[in-house]
Amino acid sequence: xxxxxxxxxxxxxxxxxxxxxxxxxxxxxxxxxxxxxxxxxxxxxxxxxxxxxxxxxxxxxxxxxxxxxxxxxxxxxxxxxxxxxxxxxxxxxxxxxxxxxxxxxxxxxxxxxxxxxxxxxxxxxxxxxxxxxxxxxxxxxxxxxxxxxxxxxxxxxxxxxxxxxxxxxxxxxxxxxxxxxxxxxxxxxxxxxxxxxxxxxxxxxxxxxxxxxxxxxxxxxxxxxxxxxxxxxxxxxxxxxxxxxxxxxxxxxxxxxxxxxxxxxxxxxxxxxxxxxxxxxxxxxxxxxxxxxxxxxxxxxxxxxxxxxxxxxxxxxxx
Numbered sequence: 001x002x003x004x005x006x007x008x009x010x011x012x013x014x015x016x017x018x019x020x021x022x023x024x025x026x027x028x029x030x031x032x033x034x035x036x037x038x039x040x041x042x043x044x045x046x047x048x049x050x051x052x053x054x055x056x057x058x059x060x061x062x063x064x065x066x067x068x069x070x071x072x073x074x075x076x077x078x079x080x081x082x083x084x085x086x087x088x089x090x091x092x093x094x095x096x097x098x099x100x101x102x103x104x105x106x107x108x109x110x111x112x113x114x115x116x117x118x119x120x121x122x123x124x125x126x127x128x129x130x131x132x133x134x135x136x137x138x139x140x141x142x143x144x145x146x147x148x149x150x151x152x153x154x155x156x157x158x159x160x161x162x163x164x165x166x167x168x169x170x171x172x173x174x175x176x177x178x179x180x181x182x183x184x185x186x187x188x189x190x191x192x193x194x195x196x197x198x199x200x201x202x203x204x205x206x207x208x209x210x211x212x213x214x215x216x217x218x219x220x221x222x223x224x225x226x227x228x229x230x231x232x233x234x235x236x237x238x239x240x241x242x243x244x245x246x247x248x249x250x251x252x253x254x255x256x257x258x259x260x261x262x263x264x265x266x267x268x269x270x271x272x273x274x275x276x277x278x279x280x281x282x283x284x285x286x287x288x289x290x291x292x293x294x295x296x297x298x299x300x301x302x303x304x305x306x307x308x309x310x311x312x313x314x315x316x317x318x319x
Contacts, residue, residue, distance in 0.1 A: 001026065002036050003067045006045070009057040010071055018054035062212075064110045064133070068238050077106035078137060078252075079245040085111040087129070092192055092206040095136035099194070099202040103138050106249075110135040110241070131226075133209040133241050137248070140202050143256055145195040148203060149297035149312075150259055151252075152177050152191045153266045155205050158248035159187050160269050163209070165247075166240050167231050172271030175290070175299050175316050179209075180271060184225035186210050207244065211237050263293065272316060277301065281314040290316075 004026055008017055019033045026033075037047055037055060044061030060068065066082035073079055081104060088094060088111040095109040113129035141151065159179050160171040163186070172180050179187035190206035210226035212234050227235045254261050267273060272290045279286045279301065288303035299311040 001028065001032075002039055003065075005033065005036050006040065006057075006067050007071070009047070009055060010067075012056075016050065016054040016056045021054070062234075062237050063112065063130070064135075064237060064241060069108070069110070069241060073242050073245060075106075075245050075249045077104075078249045079106065079108045079242075081107045083107070083109045085109075087111065087113045087115065088134075089115050090206075091134055091136035092190060092204050095138050095204045095206075096192065096194075096202075099138045099204065105138060105140040107138040108135060108245070109138075128213060131213045132211045133207060133237055133244070135241065136204050136206045137245075138202055139205060139252070141200055141252075141255065143200055144198060145193065145200055147256065147259075147296060148191070148193050148195070148200060149176065150255060150262060151203055151205060152189055153293070153297050154251045154255065154262050155189045155191070155207060155248060157251055157262060157265050157269060158244055159189065159207065159209065161247045162240055162243035163187070163227065165243055167227055167235060169227065169230050171269070173266060173269045174318065175270065175272040175293070176297060176313075181225055181227075181230050184223060186225050186227060186230075205248075209240065209244075211235050211240060259295070263295070263297075266293065272299070272318065276319040278317040278319070279311050279314040280317065281311075286311065286314075 005022055008022055008025060019030050022033050023030050041047055044063065046058040048056045048058050065084050069079055069082050083094065083098065091109040091111050091114065098107055098109065111134045114134045139151065153176060156173045156177055156179065160173055163169060163171045163179065169181050174180050177189040178185050187207065187209040192204045194201040210224060212228040213226040214228065216224050251262050273292060275290055277288070277290045286301055286303055286309055288301040291300045291302050293299055294310065301309050301311060303309055
């Protein structure tokens with residue numbers, strides 16, 4: 001009901017809507033409308049009430065609640081169903097549970113704060129309340145499991161484009177899934193899949209973006225940054241999430257038949273290709289020049305020994 005009331009006010013963002021009008025539209029009492037307005041105020045909405053004129057929405061909090069995410073969202077599937085939490089262990093874990101229960105493709109899980117946020121290889125992802133985008137998407141792609149890594153590259157492209165569109169910051173992709181601004185990490189992507197040999201049941205795309213984070217743990221101070229730190233002012237998390245979903249849907253719809261478009265766009269945004277790199281993996285370390293990515297998104301390296309190797313996963317250090 002609060003969402004319906006909010007939508008009614010958003011439709012009149014430049015004017016007033018009477019309590020009687022809301023009551024009639026939604027079939028609730030005037031007293032109930034007043035109580036819902038108080039709930040919205042406690043959630044951070046500034047609502048002006050004027051006798052004989054009604055209610056007017058003055059300002060909205062930068063929270064990722066479903067109504068705010070969907071208001072103005074130009075997608076067909078992604079983000080049309082939103083599960084919102086003020087605090088959660090991990091959005092990827094909840095998204096996986098929903099996927100196993102049959103949640104539709106495009107279902108979004110988003111949280112203001114994660115307690116057990118994680119990145120690749122189980123690393124902890126710092127997720128302070130109300131500062132970043134901590135979200136996971138459920139996908140059911142028409143791809144073979146061997147081709148699933150293209151989804152990580154697709155999400156990276158969408159994230160880089162969304163950040164640049166909103167902030168005009170120079171965003172680069174470090175293979176395969178990190179978004180860097182001026183050499184410091186501002187976003188990461190974690191892809192998890194449920195599949196058999198030739199069938200994908202679902203893929204969870206987890207996205208973490210440091211949007212308005214103002215401080216980091218000591219060990220991250222020189223390797224991480226946030227959009228607010230880079231532009232010198234707060235950035236709308238709502239609008240950034242919408243842009244990401246819109247960009248992601250655009251590129252996702254290119255798969256699998258037009259995957260070359262995604263790969264070419266990733267190459268143009270890459271800050272890895274052409275550089276001397278060291279790739280660290282639990283089983284090996286490779287040094288050489290990053291030449292390209294192949295059709296599956298693997299990194300091709302010309303090693304210092306003169307060989308060409310294909311890397312499917314690992315941590316890249318740029319030199």
